[in-house]
Amino acid sequence: MCASAQKMQAAAATYERGFFGHPRGLATLFFTELWERFSYYGMRALLVLFMTTATTAANPGLGYDVGKAAAIYGLYTFFVYVLSLPGGWLADKLWGQRRAVFVGGVIIAMGHFTMAIPAEPTFFLGLFFIVIGTGLLKPNVSTIVGELYPEGGARRDAGFSIFYMGINIGAVLGPTLCGLLGEGYNWHLGFSLAGVGMVAGLISYKLGEKYLGEAGLFRPEPGEDAAVLARRARRFYTGAAVMAALIVVVGYLIATGHFPIALETLAQSLGVIVVVVTLLFFAYIFFFGGHTALEKRRLGVILWLFVLAALFWSGFEQAGSSLNLFARDLTNRQLGDWEMPASMLQNINPLFIILFAPIFGWLWTWLAQRQANPSIPVKFALGLLGLAAGFFVLSWGAAHATPESPVSPMWLVVTYFLHTCGELCLSPVGLSSVTKLAPRGRVGQMMGVWFIAAALGNLFAGLIAGRLETLAPAALFQSVALITGGAGLVALLASPAVRRLMGQVD
Structure with a gap:
């Protein structure tokens, strides 16, 4: 048997190694999503509490009134969902889901650790990073789960049930541990722990990536050569840069009072x-x-x-x-x-x-x-x-x-x-x-x-x-x-x- 055929057989055996009767790659995505949801729900549980805690408290917050804090919370969660649309498009048309998930996780971790720095500008910068990263990771990790089951059917449904169990385990652990640390000791330590959770997810993802087989890899459409992809990438990155610059400028004008809108x-x-x-x-x-x-x-x-x-x-x-x-x-x-x-x-x-x-x-x-x-x-x-x-x-x-x-x-x-x-x-x-x-x-x-x-x-x-x-x-x-x-x-x-x-x- 030739060396290439042996490698293909070895890769197939690795891919099929079981996880509760499912592809071994499901375990990779299970723990990746568990830790991402740990970080998301752990930080979310602290967000409004931190913003509305007085700056003079023993564990000081930002001292915002409830209306302002709730509006920020609403805008933050709004953009988390909205950016899943361009995040899915980027994976489909340029990167592939596998790369989008990893880059998104890195940006999410950056966001949590940025929020761990006790300053108001870093708080908002951290939220900006988390929104971008979640928009990349969240829609695409589920897509990879589906690709593990090309045959579809009830086995895919069962695989998603196991996957969603990981989501909810993370949603329990995050508020518990980040809440104990953030509310009990220091808000920024709670944000840091959320970042540590995301890093654990990234490590789990990279260690188990070999079990994903071909799932989540970028596949150009027929007729899409390197020149077509390069033009598409230029348009996307240019548009994203302009949009990011616009958001930063508008945010700065609002923060400095030059654009007086609540x-x-x-x-x-x-x-x-x-x-x-x-x-x-x-x-x-x-x-x-x-x-x-x-x-x-x-x-x-x-x-x-x-x-x-x-x-x-x-x-x-x-x-x-x-x-x-x-x-x-x-x-x-x-x-x-x-x-x-x-x-x-x-x-x-x-x-x-x-x-x-x-x-x-x-x-x-x-x-x-x-x-x-x-x-x-x-x-x-x-x-x-x-x-x-x-x-x-x-x-x-x-x-x-x-x-x-x-x-x-x-x-x-x-x-x-x-x-x-x-x-x-x-x-x-x-x-x-x-x-x-x-x-x-x-x-x-x-x-x-x-x-x-x-x-x-x-x-x-x-x-x-x-x-x-x-x-x-x-x-x-x-x-x-x-x-x-x-x-x-x-x-x-x-x-x-x-x-x-x-x-x-x-």
Whole structure:
């Protein structure tokens, strides 16, 4: 046997070495994503708390008011999702997913370590790095997981289930360890630990990269030679440099007062612009996209689900802002002589996901076998109703809470349980529904629309949380419950009509 054939056989054997009956490369991506989510959720759990802590405290923060801190949080999470679109494009057209994941992880680690430097400019520079890095890593690591299973089918679904378990393990460990260090001792040590987690993910990734086979490597389209790729790269890098320079200039002008606009106003304006652009995009492809009547009806359904998803995430993603502040200011976290860091209560949702995701998966299968599985629009409605129920519970608890007489953490536990039930009804079917409903040739664009819905929800979550300065927590949570609950009821009532528009896709 020739040497090249022996090498190919050895590479194949390495690739197929098992991880719970799955390709060994799944372990590489499992631990990479576990540590990336450790860093992301660990830092996110500290973010609003750090910004709203007084500069004169024993562990000083930035001393921002709640409105400003919540607007920054909303803008940060908004751009994390939005930049997954160019991050995916860069991987598809220039780099390949494997390179994008590694470069993204390096930039994320840079961001965390930059935030570890106790200065206001380095805080914002660190957030900028994390946004860029997450936009590169997050969409592409999932793509590589899919490429490990070229045969598709149930084995790929099982592989993603294992992969998502790693996400939630990281989401539990991050707030726990970074919260203990950041809140208990020094905020910047907490940010540093998030960076250490990302470095651990990078080491795991490079050590296990040999098990990925051909997954995630760049593959030019037929007819794309080096000259075509070089022109494309020049256009992309030039555009990215201009955009980065524009962001830096605008940020400097706002920070120095030469462009007097409040961050809350900037966030609101950005939200309006994105909504208008999205509606114009849908109008264009609906009237000028050359689609059939059935495709147009399904595009209308995608737009409806987009609105419902944005509403859902605008409530759900307050976990890192208003619910985090409620945990700090109005929740009794004393356990004997030890006070639990508020950020540790961020663990409840991922723990419930780990416990209940298999149960929900079994439930949908059991119902499907009896021809009773809820349709996609009904599941979206149930997701909103679960979210509303959680906020009704928390508004009840907040009505009895004062800083002098904080309430039991069980109010948050029950709230997060209901939110998790809502998430498990809506989130897993979201991406799947888009791939089923999108016309051929529009799937990628519609996937981008789904990310925009999540981005808008995060942006609005920050803006809503900022109202804690002028509105009592009980009133704020009740308002969110009424809006999302009303939307859920409307979605439930409209579900038969929406189901007919979809046609046979479930």
